[in-house]
Amino acid sequence: MGKLWSLLWSKLRTKYGVVIALFVFWVGFFDEHSLLQHFQNINKLEQLAKQEVLLRNKIVSDKRKIQELRTNLTNLEKFAREEFLMKKENEDVYLIVEED
Template identity: 60%
Template sequence: MKSALFSILRHPKAKFGILLLVFALWIGFFAEHNLVRHFQDKYKLKKLLDQKEYLQEKIHSDQRKIQELQTNQKNLEKFAREQFLMKKENEDVFVIVEE
């Protein structure tokens, strides 16, 4: 058995194949910037970009609401009544919860 292994290792192609296999394993799993970590980072980046897009849309929507509230007194009053349950004097507010 030992002689068979040595006879295989004598061929330059076998040495190259073993070296290539060791290199692939090293790059794939053991190096600091290995392939597993690369794919994990790529997945995290995609999630963060999706979150960034969502938050940018939310910011844009909120900016439009702020602009609308600052320019229209009726909308400001409606917003205060709906969000903070504010009311005028001598007025009763009923909250209807739909199930």
């Protein structure tokens, strides 16, 4: 290991070795396509994949709910009453708000 290190150190001390070392350092940490950016992109890709799964499940659920509302008038009426506070002409609506 000592000989390898001394050989590597002797090669790095030349002007070509310094330029190569600076290039590797620059590409590894400061370049637009650096290793840091690469790992951040991998992490973001994983987060987006998880979000995609959640959103696809929500789309399926919403499509099911829309189909149910289109085919069943009782459910449509219940949805309108709960979400939009709609009422029939001869009804009074009372809202009960529970405080924590």
